[in-house]
Amino acid sequence: MIELTEQPIDFNAVTESVRTNSAGAVVLFMGTVREFTGDVQTSSLRYDAYPEMAVSAMQKLETQARERWPLMEVSLVHRTGHLELGDIAVAVAVSAGHRREAFEAGQWLIDTLKEDVPIWKKEHYASGETEWIHPQTSEESSPS
Secondary structure (H helix, E strand, C coil), X not given: CEEEEXXXXXXXXXXXXXXXCCCCEEEEEEXXXXXXXXXXXXXXXXXXXXXXXXXXXXXXXXXXXXHHCCEEEEEEEEECEEEECCCEEEXXXXXXXXXXXXXXXXXXXXXXXXXXXXEEEEEEECCCCEEEECCCCCHHHCCC
């Protein structure tokens, strides 16, 4: 399942999309909208994307992950539009024969998705200010 959606992400559906009796490991990562990044309070986020480019880039990541690890199933779902605190912005799920490759592939997929997929995030701060966040901003200074 490769999807860009404006609808809330159903993490159960994402998880079920990768479950198979052949897999001994299923890993799900959910990136959620958090309230604080350091000392700065976030009120909401907005994600924008060029859908055709973003989905194509996500499909390429799936192909690369399957070349690197013996994965059974892969699911990448990213939300666009306005998100409130606690909303799921992205879900990555993989299944594999064993936990090591599932964890490694899942981490690689979310890290690479954040760097390579053309999805842009605008932070709306409690102060009323807004800021576009570059996708390669460090984890410590950037929400989900």
